[in-house]
Amino acid sequence: MYSSALALLLKKDISPKTHEGTLRQLAKEYVKTGLLSKESYDFLYNGRETRNDSSYDYSKTFTEEDAENLILEAEKFINEVETLL
Secondary structure (H helix, E strand, C coil): CHHHHHHHHHCCCCCCCCHHHHHHHHHHHHHCCCCCCHHHHHHHHHHHHHHHHHHHCCCCCCCHHHHHHHHHHHHHHHHHHHHHC
């Protein structure tokens, strides 16, 4: 999802240096203007949180259902982004 978000921002010659910058710019350029749904933005935002938890919170556990839901959300996000590219 992150790479897809970067590709979408690059379409407008925007190249954020951080994940936070990517989220901020995506919201400004695409969500607030109605080009990208808030639902898809939330998928990206929550995916980032999950990624951080999996990398840094060693007590956090994930189920197969968690993984399947994240995959479905990623597919929806990427499909919507592809329509904008």
